[in-house]
Structures are given as C-alpha cells and as structure tokens.
Amino acid sequence: MIMPARFIARQLSHPSGAIGRWILGPLWNRRNRALNDASLEQLALQADDRVLEVGFGGGYLLGRMSPLVTDGFIGGVDISAAMVEQCRARYRAVIQTGKMDLKVGTAERLPYPAIYFSKPAHTFSSIEWRLPNTTASLVNNLVNGQMRERDGAHGTLSNTITTAHVSWFVNASTGDLHLLPTAITVIDVVAAPAETSDDIDGEPRPIGNASDIGADEYGSPAPLAVNDLRVTHASTAGNILTATLRWTAPANALTTTLRYSGTLITVANWNGAALLTGSLHGAANVFTATVTNPGGMVYFALKSRNGTDWSARSNNAFWPQQTVYLPIILQSSP
Numbered sequence: 001m002i003m004p005a006r007f008i009a010r011q012l013s014h015p016s017g018a019i020g021r022w023i024l025g026p027l028w029n030r031r032n033r034a035l036n037d038a039s040l041e042q043l044a045l046q047a048d049d050r051v052l053e054v055g056f057g058g059g060y061l062l063g064r065m066s067p068l069v070t071d072g073f074i075g076g077v078d079i080s081a082a083m084v085e086q087c088r089a090r091y092r093a094v095i096q097t098g099k100m101d102l103k104v105g106t107a108e109r110l111p112y113p114a115i116y117f118s119k120p121a122h123t124f125s126s127i128e129w130r131l132p133n134t135t136a137s138l139v140n141n142l143v144n145g146q147m148r149e150r151d152g153a154h155g156t157l158s159n160t161i162t163t164a165h166v167s168w169f170v171n172a173s174t175g176d177l178h179l180l181p182t183a184i185t186v187i188d189v190v191a192a193p194a195e196t197s198d199d200i201d202g203e204p205r206p207i208g209n210a211s212d213i214g215a216d217e218y219g220s221p222a223p224l225a226v227n228d229l230r231v232t233h234a235s236t237a238g239n240i241l242t243a244t245l246r247w248t249a250p251a252n253a254l255t256t257t258l259r260y261s262g263t264l265i266t267v268a269n270w271n272g273a274a275l276l277t278g279s280l281h282g283a284a285n286v287f288t289a290t291v292t293n294p295g296g297m298v299y300f301a302l303k304s305r306n307g308t309d310w311s312a313r314s315n316n317a318f319w320p321q322q323t324v325y326l327p328i329i330l331q332s333s334p
Contacts, residue, residue: 020102036061047071050175054128055079056102059087066094073098073175077105093281106136123226129153141195142186142214159190161213179218186213208308222309223282224249226302231315243294243319245300246286250311260291265301273301282306 040061045051045068052075056062065074078084078162084104093101125141130150135268138147138157144164149155168178168183179187189296192211199217204211207219214262226247233244243259258280261264276289282304291298299318306310 017162032057034284036064040064046324048173051075052077052127055130057083059083059090059304062087062091062100062102066091066100069099074100076100078079078102079106080105100160129308138212140190140196140213141326150246150298159213161186164214164307177214178216179214181218183218187218189213192234204294219308220245221308223253223304223311224315225303225312226250229302229314231298231300231317231319232319234319236293239293239295240290241298241319242288243298243300244286244288245317247314249283249285251305252306253311254307255282256280256284256302256304258289258300258302260289260298260300262294262296262298265299267313270301270303270313276300 023115132152136155258276
C-alpha cells in the first residue's frame with residue numbers, strides 16, 4: 001500500500017485512527033525507548049513525585065513511571081486523541097485510582113500550566129516541546145524545573161518562571177498548588193493571554209490589577225454589586241434621622257462598608273461620602289443608621305469586599321421616599 005507523503009506527514013504530526021493507534025504508537029515506543037529510559041534515569045522518581053509528560057505518544061514512558069510513582073501523580077498531554085484514547089485504555093486501572101490523568105492538549109495550551117517537582121535538582125525537564133516543524137509559545141508557566149525543546153522543535157517563552165519555591169504554594173507535597181499570598185513574585189504581575197479568561201478552578205482572570213503566573217489565580221472574585229439597597233423604616237427626632245437599611249448580601253463578601261451623603265453617591269464621590277461603618281460583616285443584610293439630617297434628601301450606598309477586591313458601588317437608597325401613584329386607565333373594546 002502506497003500512502004501519499006502529505007498523509008504520512010499529517011499522521012506523524014497528529015496521529016489518528018487505526019494507523020495512529022496500531023502503527024505509529026508502537027513505532028514511537030521503540031524509536032524513543034533509549035531517550036525515554038535516559039529521561040527516567042535523570043528524573044530519579046520517588047513514590048510521591050508529581051510528573052507531567054507532554055507528547056507521550058505510545059505511552060512507553062507512562063508505563064515505566066507508573067510503578068515508581070505509587071503515591072504521587074502522573075499527568076500526560078498529547079495532541080493526538082487517538083494516542084490519548086489508546087493510553088487511557090492501557091492504563092485504565094491506574095487512572096481509576098486518581099494517580100494518572102491523560103488529556104488531549106498542546107504545549108501552547110497546557111491543561112497543567114503550574115507544575116511543581118519536589119526535587120528540582122534531579123528533574124530532567126518539567127515541560128518539553130518536540131518534533132520538527134513544531135513551534136510552541138509558552139506563556140505564564142510556573143515550574144521549578146528546566147523547560148526544553150527536542151527533536152528540532154522551536155519555542156518562545158514569556159513570563160515563565162522555572163524557579164518556583166515550595167513556600168509559594170498551599171501544599172506542594174500533596175499537589176495543592178494554589179498560591180499563597182506570600183507568592184508576591186507571581187501575583188498580579190502579568191497580562192493573561194486573550195484566550196485565557198479563567199484559571200484551573202474556573203475562576204476569572206484577572207483577580208486584582210493584573211493576572212498571576214501559573215495555573216492558579218490567587219484570591220476570590222470581587223463580590224457582586226448590591227442592587228436592592230433600600231430604606232425599610234425611618235423616623236426623625238429633631239434633626240436626627242434613624243433609618244433601617246436592608247439588602248441582599250453578596251455570597252462571598254467578608255466585610256461591607258456603608259456611606260451616606262446629602263447628594264447622590266457616585267463612583268467619583270464615594271470616598272467623600274460620610275462613613276457609617278467600614279467593618280460590617282459581609283453576611284449582614286440589615287443596618288440601622290443614625291445620622292444628622294439638616295433637611296433635604298439623604299442618600300445611602302454600600303460596597304462589599306472579599307479581602308482583596310471591592311465590589312462595585314450599590315444602588316442609592318434615599319430618604320425621604322416619595323411615592324408616586326400612576327392612574328390605570330382601562331379602555332373597553334368598542
């Protein structure tokens with residue numbers, strides 16, 4: 001059987017179907033065995049290590065690593081859905097334990113953009129890109145091992161850190177690579193790529209003034225703005241107004257700040273409005289305000305905070321309230 005050169009090139013770069021599964025997968029396992037064995041020796045894997053292989057092909061190295069990493073985690077990414085499907089079937093028992101996960105992906109958009117190894121001195125490489133005519137753009141990666149190209153591939157790195165410190169993560173030894181507030185080297189320092197609108201947990205990027213390097217975006221999204229602030233009861237005694245304010249508290253608010261003014265409270269004059277409270281619990285949904293009212297309208301507004309970011313300003317509640325009744329005109333059909 002004679003196959004066109006274009007078909008062969010396409011299969012070599014992106015294996016698919018029976019040819020990918022039964023011909024190219026075994027072929028790569030044989031051809032790359034020596035290189036993979038050398039990589040395994042350099043890795044010096046321990047039982048609790050966490051390893052990511054990009055471009056695992058026929059899965060030979062996955063099979064070599066699996067008996068060694070019994071208490072850690074092995075992640076694998078390959079551009080070929082055929083290779084991923086084949087290796088998922090081959091290593092189904094390991095995958096079902098949660099100690100291996102294989103995904104379709106590319107070096108440009110890794111589903112594991114933050115990688116931490118417990119022994120960086122023994123790490124052969126944390127991320128690799130390979131095969132001729134491959135051009136990779138690696139952006140905002142956070143690792144503590146070297147990154148390298150192989151087999152004639154080319155790549156450009158930007159905003160990438162290869163010296164991640166264990167103290168930056170919640171618990172690197174157990175694989176919890178969420179950032180701690182002490183990781184100031186990587187928090188709020190880069191612009192996220194246009195196509196990357198969220199982090200590994202599905203939380204939006206950025207949280208704060210800029211995006212973070214790595215898979216995790218530190219912090220929580222700003223609370224939603226309150227849009228139902230209202231005065232539910234008010235009384236006056238001389239020039240003293242006592243008003244009960246109610247609203248629906250945002251789900252992730254930690255504190256709430258309330259202000260009042262004799263003029264409409266806007267974004268521009270928020271800081272100039274008089275402070276009622278700046279330390280109300282975020283779950284609170286009622287507050288009794290006692291203010292001096294020289295006469296005229298009194299406006300109230302609030303903002304919530306989750307510890308790092310503020311919500312937008314709420315709607316204005318005001319007193320005295322003016323109730324307008326509109327007549328209803330019913331017209332019968334002729």
